Amino acid sequence: MRIKTILAGATALLAAAGAAQALTVNVVGNLGITTQSKTLEAPFWNEKLPEISGGEITANFKPWNEMGLKGPEIYRLLGQGVMNVATGQLGHSAGDVPINDATDLAGLNPTIEEFKAVTEAFRPTLSKYYAEEMGLEILSLHSYQAQILYCRDEFSGLADLKGRKVRSSGASQADFIEYFGGQAVAMAFGEVQQGLQQGVIDCAITGTLGGYSAKWHEGAGYLYTLPINWGSGATMANKAWWDGLPEAQQTLMRTEISKLEAEMWALNAKENEIGIACNTAGPCPEGEPAGMVRVDPTPEDVELRRKAMLEAVLPGFKARCGEACTGMWNAEIGPVVGLTID
Structure with a gap:
């Protein structure tokens, strides 16, 4: 026992x-x-x-x-x-x-x-x-995929952001939008589709395939393929x-x-590229092509993207993050991108 x-x-x-x-x-x-x-x-x-x-x-x-x-x-x-x-x-x-x-x-x-x-x-x-x-x-x-613009109404380039309410998902996106005269709007991802449909916002930024999966095309007709960030x-x-x-x-x-x-x-x-194809004319392995109008950036808009980054985004980041943070950015990221935040 x-x-x-x-x-x-x-x-x-x-x-x-x-x-x-x-x-x-x-x-x-x-x-x-x-x-x-x-x-x-x-x-x-x-x-x-x-x-x-x-x-x-x-x-x-x-x-x-x-x-x-x-x-x-x-x-x-x-x-x-x-x-x-x-x-x-x-x-x-x-x-x-x-x-x-x-x-x-x-x-x-x-x-x-x-x-x-x-x-x-x-x-x-x-x-x-x-x-x-x-x-x-x-x-x-x-x-994630490239973060790009989904817009309700006709959109031909960055200058068209002026006067539009644009859902952004971060402070630097807001700086970017406001540089072109747009109004950055904070909105939860799950509320964007309805916001576009009802006209609460004019445009919104998210990934190429994420926006398709969330059916943003039901409220937006134009897809602007310039990568704003990632x-x-x-x-x-x-x-x-x-x-x-x-x-x-x-x-x-x-x-x-x-x-x-x-x-x-x-x-x-x-x-x-799959996300862009799914939102526009296809082919789309994820479902039916959404039929949005694809708008590709001009060389002038590519340059405008960099101008906005230099004149609004980097200064905005420095103001929020402070001297010590900016110093770390200059030391670690600066050499990779060939830039220094003054």
Whole structure:
């Protein structure tokens, strides 16, 4: 009897030890309508990570828009420990955290390749800032598609922004819009389609495929394909929670999330033209072409984009972010883009 009791006790202890090693991660995911979320992020947390970890790591995963969140509050809630890991767009909270705009200032990166180079250059600085100032651990930095204009009425170029109400998703986008005489409007992503349909706003900015998936074409007839910026995204963990994990679990998650990050960059580079095609005349692998009028930028507008960046966006960023932040930008990003903020 005594031997059976000892064996039962040992079995219970082993079971408890095994349970202690298991980890369930509470994850707030990216905007759920995006292919990035549906084809990469959700399968990663729901299937791939549990499989790779042999069931040791599982996740409670849900996109932020399906939780009734609007986007800008995600990282604040993460810092409070409401969830363990969250993915969002840095520009959404650039009003509260100006350094978020550093890599993705409107007009700074004409191509996704340039945006990626800037992101890599600033990663150590941004990671240090978030760890020390926000209590968050950056696990990935990634892209969305080109952020472009969807407009209700005829639109031929940047000069047509004058007098129009334009939904923006960040402070630098607002500086860009206002440089051309437009009025920047803060509006949650989920409210934009109705806002366009009802004429509450005249134009709105989002990714090429994201806007198609959200059916913005039901309220907008013109698609202006000039990339304004790229929508810097980040997956972060609550640092106190992260620091409390066993090293082996940290290493496994960081390794696998870095692979997910690479997949996100590749997907968005590929989907950029797909999104434009889906919104206009097709072909569209995601559904029926939306039939919007495609408006491509003139060389003059490409130059105007840079002029707005130099004369309005960079000074606006400096005013919000301060001297120390501007110094970090000049040291890390300046050499990549060949610019210095005075």
